[in-house]
Amino acid sequence: MEYTLGVVIPVPQPHRDALRAWRQEFGGAATEPIAPHITLVSGSYLNTWEKAAAQVRQVASGMKPFTIELGAARTFRPASDVVYLPLLSGADQCWALHRQLLGDALRHESGFAYHPHLTIAQNVPAQQLDAAQAGLAQVQMAFEADQVQLFDTRGGEWNLSEDIALG
Structure with a gap:
């Protein structure tokens, strides 16, 4: 059976609450269960879960x-109905x-090229986008990225599996 994992940079407080409110206001109910984050990888993994998780730990360290x-x-837009906040620093x-x-234990399958960003709204009517x-034309916020989070889809839903410190 094939599973999917996600590796993200979580947004810490106090910015998490502000971003969550914006996502709920503009992105609707679909964004509610997902905490604001910057995706690093979302895709299927090869071999065992432990091998994939070990690779994430090694890269983070x-x-x-x-x-x-x-x-x-x-x-x-027009390529994809998404409004996002770009990374002014930290993208590199x-x-x-x-x-x-994206080494040997992880496989990445996406219809889009990787572009670090924080999604605010997607797949909602054009007026919401x-x-x-x-509404977010003046946003500017900064935070320290000091960890990644590893998620899995075992059981059919996204589950936080591990917080992994950088460094």
């Missing part, structure tokens, strides 16, 4: 904590983590 700064809302480190995570982009 080699990356020092770094600062992520989020900026004004942008959109992927996210790219490095993404590339290192427009409102999100306009």
Whole structure:
């Protein structure tokens, strides 16, 4: 049986609550159960769960904590109905983590090229996407990325499996 794992950078407080409120306002109920995060990898894994998790731990141990700064809302439209906050700083480190995570134990299958960002709204009516982009045109926030979170889909839903410190 094939499972999917996710590796994300969680957003710490106090920004988590503000982002969660924006996601709920503009992204609707579908964003509610998912805490604000920056995805590093979301895909299926090969071999065993332990081998995939060990690879995530090894990659995380080699990356020092770094600062992520989020900026004004942008959109992927017309390619994809998504409004997101771009990384003004920290994108290079996210790219490095993404590339290192895609080693032998992890397989990545995506219809889109990797682009570090924080999703605010997706797959909602155009007026909600427009409102999100306009309403978050002045956003600027920064936080320290000092851990990644490892999720699995065993059991059919996303489950937090492990918090892994960087460095």
